[in-house]
Amino acid sequence: xxxxxxxxxxxxxxxxxxxxxxxxxxxxxxxxxxxxxxxxxxxxxxxxxxxxxxxxxxxxxxxxxxxxxxxxxxxxxxxxxxxxxxxxxxxxxxxxxxxxxxxxxxxxxxxxxxxxxxxxxxxxxxxxxxxxxxxxxxxxxxxxxxxxxxxxxxxxxxxxxxxxxxxxxxxxxxxxxxxxxxxxxxxxxxxxxxxxxxxxxxxxxxxxxxxxxxxxxxxxxxxxxxxxxxxxxxxxxxxxxxxxxxxxxxxxxxxxxxxxxxxxxxxxxxxxxxxxxxxxxxxxxxxxxxxxxxxxxxxxxxxxxxxxxxxxxxxxxxxxxxxxxxxxxxxxxxxxxxxxxxxxxxxxxxxxxxxxxxxxxxxxxxxxxxxxxxxxxxxxxxxxxxxxxx
Numbered sequence: 536x537x538x539x540x541x542x543x544x545x546x547x548x549x550x551x552x553x554x555x556x557x558x559x560x561x562x563x564x565x566x567x568x569x570x571x572x573x574x575x576x577x578x579x580x581x582x583x584x585x586x587x588x589x590x591x592x593x594x595x596x597x598x599x600x601x602x603x604x605x606x607x608x609x610x611x612x613x614x615x616x617x618x619x620x621x622x623x624x625x626x627x628x629x630x631x632x633x634x635x636x637x638x639x640x641x642x643x644x645x646x647x648x649x650x651x652x653x654x655x656x657x658x659x660x661x662x663x664x665x666x667x668x669x670x671x672x673x674x675x676x677x678x679x680x681x682x683x684x685x686x687x688x689x690x691x692x693x694x695x696x697x698x699x700x701x702x703x704x705x706x707x708x709x710x711x712x713x714x715x716x717x718x719x720x721x722x723x724x725x726x727x728x729x730x731x732x733x734x735x736x737x738x739x740x741x742x743x744x745x746x747x748x749x750x751x752x753x754x755x756x757x758x759x760x761x762x763x764x765x766x767x768x769x770x771x772x773x774x775x776x777x778x779x780x781x782x783x784x785x786x787x788x789x790x791x792x793x794x795x796x797x798x799x800x801x802x803x804x805x806x807x808x809x810x811x812x813x814x815x816x817x818x819x820x821x822x823x824x825x826x827x828x829x830x831x832x833x834x835x836x837x838x839x840x841x842x843x844x845x846x847x848x849x850x851x852x853x854x855x856x857x858x859x860x861x862x863x864x865x866x867x868x869x870x871x872x873x874x875x876x877x878x879x880x881x882x883x884x885x886x887x888x889x890x891x892x893x894x895x896x897x898x899x900x901x902x903x904x905x906x907x908x909x910x911x912x913x914x915x916x917x918x919x920x921x922x923x924x925x
Contacts (some may be wrong), residue, residue, distance in 0.1 A: 538846075539865065541890050543879075544835055546858070547667050551859070555664070556663070556664055557660040557661075557663040557664045558660065559654040559656050559660050560656065560879065560882075560886055560888075561655075561657065561875075561879035562656075563658060564665055564876075565687075565875075566880070568741070568797075568867065568873050569872045571628070571865070571866065571873045572848065572871035572874065572911075572914070573703070573767065573870075573871055573872045573873070573899070573910070573911040573914050574873055574900040575872065575873060575875075575894075575896050575897050575898070575915070576873055576875050576876040576897050576900065577848040577898075577899030577900040578705075578727065578763060578764040578846065578848045578895070578897045578898045578899055579762045579764075579766065579847075579899045580763065580764065580765065580766035580767055580818065580819065580822060580899050581766050581768070581899055581900055582817070582818075582902055582904070583764060583765060583766030583767065583818050584637075585600075585807070585811055585814065586848055587803060588806070589802055589803070591807060592798070592799070593798070594799070596798045597793055597794070597795035597796060597797060597798050598798065598801070599784050599795050600794045600796075601620070601622040601786070601787065601796050601801065602618065602622070602798065602801035602802065602804075602805070604801075604805050605622055605652065605670060605801040605802075605808075606620045606622060606702075606878075608776055608804075608805060608808040608809065609622065609804075609808070612741070612808070613741075613748075613757075613774075613793075614749070614775055615747060615748065615749075617778075617779065618779040619748070619776055619779060619782060619787065620774070620776060620779060620782070620783060621774070621775040621776075622772070622774060622796060622799050622801060622804075623753060623772075623773040623775075623789065623796065623802040624772065624773070624796070624801075625771060625773045626734060626760050626762055626771045626772070626773045627659060627735045627758050627759055627760040627762065627773055627774075628773075629771075629776045629825070630758040630759075630760070630773040630798070630915075631657075631658060631661055631731070631733060631771050632661050633785060633788060633789075634731055634756060634758060634775060634785065635648075635661050635662055635664075635665055635699070635705045635731065636644070636661075636665050636696070637698065637781075637784060637785060637788055638665075638697050638729055638731070639665035641696075641784075641866055642696060643666060645693075645694055645695060645696035645728070646666060646667050646668050646692075646694055646696070647667075647668035647669070647670060647692065647694045647695050647696065647702075647727075647757060648662045648666040648668070648669060648670070648695065648696055648697050648698070648894045649669075649671070649672050649687070649690060649691065649695060649697070649698045649699070649701045650662050650669065650671060650672070650698075651671070651672050651673075651674055651682075651698075651700050651704070652671040652672065652673045652881070652883070653674070653881045654699075654701065654705065654753075654880065655705040655706070655733070655880065655888065656841075656879050656880065656882055657700060658699055659882060659884075660699070660734065661662070661697055661772065662697075663726075663884070665821065666696065669884055670690045670695075670696070671687065671883065672687055672690065672698070672703060673688060673882075674707070674709070676707075679707075679709055679749060679841075679881055680704050680709035680841070681709060681711070681715065682700070682711050682715050682718075682719060684715070684718040684719055684722060685719075687719065688720050689724075689831040691725075691726045691728065692726060693727070695726050695728040695731040695833055696728055696729065696730055697728050698723065698728060698729070698730045698731070698733075699731050699732065700731070700732045700733070700746070700747075701732065701733045701734075701735075701736070701743060702716075702721075702732050702733075702734055702736075702737060702846075703737060703744065703845045703846065704735065705733070705752065705848075705880075706850045706851065706877075706880045706893075707841040707842075707894050708736070708841050708842060708843045708844065708845060708846060708848070708849075709796060709841065709910065710743075710744055710813075710844065710845065712745070713745045713750060716745060716747055716750045716755075716848065717749040717750055719747075719750040720747070720750050720755060721752065722752060723753065724751070725753045725810065726894035727754075728754070729754050729755075729756055730747055730751070730754055731756045731758065732747040732748070732755070732756065732757055732758070733758050733759070734757050734758070734759045734764060734866075735744060735759045735760055735762065735764075736760070736763055736764075736845045736846040737759065737761050737797050737821065737845065737846040738760075738761060738765070739760060739763070739764045739846050740844075740845055742843070743845075744785055744904050746776060747775040748777065753778055753859075755776075755777075756775060756776065756781070757774075757775060757776040757777070758773070758774070759773075759774050759775075760772055760773050760774060760805075760925055761815075761826065762868065763847075763899075763923045764819055764846075765815045765818065765819060766818060767807070767816075770800060770803060770804070770807075771800065772800055772801070772803075772804050779821045794886040818887075819921065821903035822847050822903060823862075823910055824902050825847070825898050825903060825906065826843065826847060826877050826898065828908055828909075829849065829896070829898060829908065829912070830843075830849075832912045832916075833849065833851065836916065836919075838849070838851055838852065838922045839852040839901055840852065840896075846867050846916060847851070847895045847897060847898040847899050848895050848896065848898070848899075849895070849896040850877075850893060850895060850917060851874075851893065851895075851896050852892055852893055852918070853892055853894060853919060854892075854894070854923050855892055855919065855922060855923065856890055856892055856893075857890045857891070858874075858876045858877055858878070858893060858894050859876035859877075859878040859890075859891065859893060861922055862874060862875075862876050862894070862917075863871050863876075863921075865918065865922055866915075866918040866922075869918065870914045870915070870917060870918040871914065872914050872915050872918050873892040874895060874896050874897070875894060875895040875897065876891065876892045876894060877891030877892065877893025877894055878890070880893070880895070881893075
């Protein structure tokens with residue numbers, strides 16, 4: 536048990552030593568968690584396997600503007616033109632980092648950015664890495680985490696370069712509909728800022744969640760990938776949707792940082808989009824039963840949680856005031872159970888860990904073909920009940 540606690544302490548030390556100005560404490564914690572029997576950390580599906588048949592491939596080929604065939608297939612999926620599609624092998628996280636940096640360099644007079652609160656911490660850190668001034672747009676729990684457009688209008692200014700959102704919202708899962716997004720984009724137009732929206736969880740039901748780009752093709756920017764919904768974390772295909780001028784700028788940035796876009800990732804994407812979508816959808820549906828069983832357990836335990844129409848995560852309130860301490864000092868070492876502490880989603884700007892009674896419960900690592908969910912939630916239940924009884 537002592538060794539596991541030392542590894543948790545190592546997270547804070549490694550953050551302090553990191554040469555990046557604003558590293559993510561969540562990501563550092565994630566990779567330093569010791570191996571556990573019941574892993575509730577993963578927000579993306581796993582276990583997808585596919586027999587690729589690429590045939591003879593020209594491994595010397597690369598693309599200055601993305602594989603045209605891949606761009607065409609993705610454009611069809613999102614109902615846009617190929618010139619509005621930016622493709623990379625950096626996943627959605629890499630897309631976020633590149634887009635945010637490029638927007639910061641685009642206009643040095645716009646020195647501030649707005650990030651929703653609570654939010655996925657790596658997004659917050661990427662903004663802090665590139666903008667000297669940060670503002671937060673609070674999504675209130677009592678209002679079901681909806682976007683507060685009135686508040687946005689009050690905090691935005693002529694210095695605002697961008698607003699960073701997630702839709703569906705990470706961590707609550709709340710979905711902004713087209714009307715909400717239209718209201719947000721009206722404020723963006725008034726002050727002339729971009730809206731970068733990470734829509735990776737929308738891939739669980741892409742037809743239901745409108746893209747911010749479809750709402751405003753000048754200032755709306757989508758970042759996404761197939762990592763969460765289809766179990767393609769190892770592919771690292773990243774997609775962004777934006778106006779054609781910005782797409783050109785992003786490809787120019789790739790050319791001047793890592794060179795041309797790689798061929799193999801985009802060829803695999805073509806293979807999957809043309810031949811494997813049925814299998815990918817079938818794989819995704821395997822988690823429906825797991826979600827239903829999880830919700831039944833949450834309700835039996837009378838644990839408050841945000842509805843999860845999209846994705847395989849739940850934003851759960853526990854009868855525990857400090858879930859970070861409970862997870863790292865008790866749930867992991869004693870019960871081999873690891874959800875994500877809510878503290879990682881409620882940073883204001885610095886690195887001080889706020890006490891949170893929330894956890895993000897992720898089901899992505901639960902194998903649907905060899906389910907151990909009942910055993911896993913039983914361990915979670917014991918970890919909660921014995922801590923509360925102390």
